[in-house]
Amino acid sequence: MNRFAELLDRLAYEPSRNNKLRLLVDYFRTQPDPDRGYALAAMTGALTFAHAKPALIRTLISDRTDPVLFAMSYDYVGDLSETVALLWPAPQPPERPAGSNQPLAPTLSGIVEQLHETSKSALPLQLALWLDALDETGRWALLKLITGGLRIGVSARLAKTAVAAMGGLDPNDVEEVWHGLKPPYLDLFAWVEGREPRPVTDDPAPFRTSMLAHALDEADFATLDPAEFSAEWKWDGIRVQAVTGFDAAGASVQRLYSRTGEDMSQSFPDLLEALGAAGLGDVAIDGELLVVREGLVQSFGVLQQRLNRKSVTAKLINEYPLHIRAYDLLSENGEDLRPLPFMERRARLEALLGRLASPRLDLSPLVSFDTWEALAEARRDPSSAGAGADAQAIEGVMLKRLQSIYAPGRPKGPWWKWKRDPFNVDAVLMYAQRGHGKRSSFYSDFTFGVWREGPAGDELAPVGKAYFGFTDEELGQLDKWVRNNTINRFGPVREVNHGLVLEIAFDGLNRSTRHKSGVAMRFPRISRIRWDKPAKDADRLETLERLLRE
Amino acid sequence: MLVAMAASDVLTLTPAGLYCRAGDFHIDPLRAVERALITHGHSDHARAGHGAVLATAQTLGIMALRYGENFAGATQAIPYGERVTLGEVVVSLHPAGHVLGSAQILIEAQGYRVVVSGDYKRARDPTCAPFEPIRCDAFITEATFGLPVFRHPEARQEVEKLIASCRLFPDRAHLVGAYSLGKAQRVMALLRAAGWDRPIWIHGAMEKITGFYEENGVPLGQMRKVAAADRAKLAGEIVICPPSATQDIWARKFPDPVVAFASGWMRIRARARQGGVQLPLVISDHADWDELRATVEETGCCELWVTHGAEDALVHWAAQRGLQARPLNLIGYGDDDESVAEAQS
Numbered sequence: 001m002n003r004f005a006e007l008l009d010r011l012a013y014e015p016s017r018n019n020k021l022r023l024l025v026d027y028f029r030t031q032p033d034p035d036r037g038y039a040l041a042a043m044t045g046a047l048t049f050a051h052a053k054p055a056l057i058r059t060l061i062s063d064r065t066d067p068v069l070f071a072m073s074y075d076y077v078g079d080l081s082e083t084v085a086l087l088w089p090a091p092q093p094p095e096r097p098a099g100s101n102q103p104l105a106p107t108l109s110g111i112v113e114q115l116h117e118t119s120k121s122a123l124p125l126q127l128a129l130w131l132d133a134l135d136e137t138g139r140w141a142l143l144k145l146i147t148g149g150l151r152i153g154v155s156a157r158l159a160k161t162a163v164a165a166m167g168g169l170d171p172n173d174v175e176e177v178w179h180g181l182k183p184p185y186l187d188l189f190a191w192v193e194g195r196e197p198r199p200v201t202d203d204p205a206p207f208r209t210s211m212l213a214h215a216l217d218e219a220d221f222a223t224l225d226p227a228e229f230s231a232e233w234k235w236d237g238i239r240v241q242a243v244t245g246f247d248a249a250g251a252s253v254q255r256l257y258s259r260t261g262e263d264m265s266q267s268f269p270d271l272l273e274a275l276g277a278a279g280l281g282d283v284a285i286d287g288e289l290l291v292v293r294e295g296l297v298q299s300f301g302v303l304q305q306r307l308n309r310k311s312v313t314a315k316l317i318n319e320y321p322l323h324i325r326a327y328d329l330l331s332e333n334g335e336d337l338r339p340l341p342f343m344e345r346r347a348r349l350e351a352l353l354g355r356l357a358s359p360r361l362d363l364s365p366l367v368s369f370d371t372w373e374a375l376a377e378a379r380r381d382p383s384s385a386g387a388g389a390d391a392q393a394i395e396g397v398m399l400k401r402l403q404s405i406y407a408p409g410r411p412k413g414p415w416w417k418w419k420r421d422p423f424n425v426d427a428v429l430m431y432a433q434r435g436h437g438k439r440s441s442f443y444s445d446f447t448f449g450v451w452r453e454g455p456a457g458d459e460l461a462p463v464g465k466a467y468f469g470f471t472d473e474e475l476g477q478l479d480k481w482v483r484n485n486t487i488n489r490f491g492p493v494r495e496v497n498h499g500l501v502l503e504i505a506f507d508g509l510n511r512s513t514r515h516k517s518g519v520a521m522r523f524p525r526i527s528r529i530r531w532d533k534p535a536k537d538a539d540r541l542e543t544l545e546r547l548l549r550e
Numbered sequence: 551m552l553v554a555m556a557a558s559d560v561l562t563l564t565p566a567g568l569y570c571r572a573g574d575f576h577i578d579p580l581r582a583v584e585r586a587l588i589t590h591g592h593s594d595h596a597r598a599g600h601g602a603v604l605a606t607a608q609t610l611g612i613m614a615l616r617y618g619e620n621f622a623g624a625t626q627a628i629p630y631g632e633r634v635t636l637g638e639v640v641v642s643l644h645p646a647g648h649v650l651g652s653a654q655i656l657i658e659a660q661g662y663r664v665v666v667s668g669d670y671k672r673a674r675d676p677t678c679a680p681f682e683p684i685r686c687d688a689f690i691t692e693a694t695f696g697l698p699v700f701r702h703p704e705a706r707q708e709v710e711k712l713i714a715s716c717r718l719f720p721d722r723a724h725l726v727g728a729y730s731l732g733k734a735q736r737v738m739a740l741l742r743a744a745g746w747d748r749p750i751w752i753h754g755a756m757e758k759i760t761g762f763y764e765e766n767g768v769p770l771g772q773m774r775k776v777a778a779a780d781r782a783k784l785a786g787e788i789v790i791c792p793p794s795a796t797q798d799i800w801a802r803k804f805p806d807p808v809v810a811f812a813s814g815w816m817r818i819r820a821r822a823r824q825g826g827v828q829l830p831l832v833i834s835d836h837a838d839w840d841e842l843r844a845t846v847e848e849t850g851c852c853e854l855w856v857t858h859g860a861e862d863a864l865v866h867w868a869a870q871r872g873l874q875a876r877p878l879n880l881i882g883y884g885d886d887d888e889s890v891a892e893a894q895s
Contacts, residue, residue, distance in 0.1 A: 006711075012819065013828045019719070019806075026718055065698070066870075072863050073699045082819055086699035136703065136817075 003031060004039050004108045005141035011152040024162035034109045037184025042145055044156035046183050051120040052146035057084055060128055064089055078434060081143035088139055091132040105133050167192030172408045175209040177201050204245035205255040208284055208330050209408030213415035221372045229399045231367040231375055234417055235325055236300045236395040237290040242324055244280045252276050271322040278358035286328035291320045297393040301510025325364045330406060338406035396420045422505040426538045428460055429500040432482040434492045442475055443482040448502050452541040461517035461541050469525030501530035501538050509548050519544050555662040557688035557853045572659055573636035577666050580882045589668025590652035591731055594883050606643055608651025615758055646670040647681030648835050649732030650763055656684055666690040672841040676739045677768045689851035693859035694836040695814050702814060702838040708831040709740040715808060715829055720786040723804035727793030727811040730756035732835050734790050735763045737812050738770040749774045753791035858883040
């Protein structure tokens, strides 16, 4: 565990991707199986521990420390796992019969394996024993590991890239076999170290690394020729990969992956069933997950009601009928189509969907245009450019080079996304909360509101929360303003004078029963700090309601 | 008739800092005074311009190095343990283990004993005399790291992290931010003890003080001056510099520098990240929470004043143990050594 903790500790402070990669490669090269495999699993999100919750950790520490000193310490450090790791009292030297073994620091694999076997009721004691045996860094890493908040700035992709680098492989080589593998990945390490052949993935419906687009800067148009591109709507749903195939016994298998390769099949049994019934054969389709009611594509806000539910009820399935709008075809009956140009893949996709008549699967239509001006007009007004009432679920246009192969990752040049311009509103800062990690000493999460008529004159209705959009320098200014204008404190949250106007940019608006104001913003961020604007001149709730009606 | 004495009969708080009326002197005064007793050479404790200064010979030497020979009207060096009568009290200096020459001040007034700790630590440090606990009635302590989250690891372990990083990244220079008086030399000594036998590169700001340590019998091995070198060629080397220099344009010429910072504050991750530190080394010249408590207990005091740092937690702990404890909230100390402001500037 200690070596893993040191790695996490070092990674957390290292800003450079290349240097992170070197730290990872060094770790994987020098650490034994199965420890390194569990470390890889931790960094790729393949480990979850159901019973380890922050409340449990809080109970453990409050049983062992003076509440006043704990409160002072937590307030100072600002992060629960870190506070507990630092505050954990050193155990009394154990009274052991002579000759018995000293307790050893637990290994990462020991911890992971034990955690999966430990019942909820036995967890507190087990956790306390480990915390006793580890040093500060080890305790911190353990608590981060089990509560699922590593936050060390290492993506699953980077961790896999490091594994690939051990054997001089391309990271996509690892991605291709990844879904057939399980922690602690003994076969993967054996392969990259040249001790064994490539692991055979017997997965009948594997994930293929998604191809992503860069955001288009309007200045880029000067260098781009419209004749070389195809355009289609950028649907505001969730990018998915639907894969169907047949297992060894010949039974049909369907899977739905997120764009990062997370298997989301379990959340969407109805859609999986529809894919199975569609008779697709052995294919991998890249598309967008949407809710479509009576032929009308619903906004992201509606789709969101269907996501992240613990149980998928019949009611939920009926009220939120799911749909896949297909963008691309990556493989068909064992043939890898990714090396083909986009236009050929598109033709194959059209042919495939033309043979089927699935109510849950259709083609994302192309947007015709001759000039960039024409495309700009379609982007501004999708409903007049063929999208009709579905325009509410469109967040811009996608440009794909007709000759582009399907290249995993985010290559620059072949694909561009050109999002719709954001909406803006002037809102008043109401509350600020201290951030996490790098921002733990800054008030960096801002709740803002707009005016509405209340029983005693105008009052602010909170409409959203934003924690980015500003520069580091502006963050410093905001933090200072919050500290100087605090009127109330609730733990890490400060209520402030209603004196600062923030220009908020957002991508959409939904009705919400959860928010007091009745509206919820999509992707709100601070676009400008209006030091100059008096708070009373900020926008009113009616403005947002009008936007909602439109 | 015997009247029980209290710390406030011996020391009072004035705008210039702690003052002993019976002996007519200030301790570590924040502004120029007639007569000052100085615990150690850090600039927040040792200022120039006093009428007369009484301190250890090393502290006086450090002050002369920093402020010039005429930093005070008159100076008097006293060795550790020697008792000197000042007015109605007797004072003596005792090792504080903080930096070279650092001292605690014992004041004896009609048998009543007050100890002013200055800054101190209990961890072993080959560059200065170790702290000596002194029995007293009232103990005036610092509390820079007076929260239970501050428990310094062994400094040896931290230096090993640095050496391991040099091995892993031989193509990068390792810049170690360390306060130029005390911390820098301690890091050098720790590196030598850990077997680092390459020359250690030092920033111009610490050349004089490092030379002073060596003249005072602290061997630090082979030093090289960065000023005279091509910084781009210092890959794989360890460079010790003031913490602010690591964020300076000066640091950019080194090959892909790893920024390390040796300070007790590095225990807190957010602090290290705000300072742009990639390799935090938790090495402190101040007592940690456990050392503060152990020291208070060893003195056997019944009255505790906490001068600066995280006063509240230590006062809370002391009050629970039945001590009379109060925070002094002295402003002006702790601005210099190990300060985070330096890491951020």
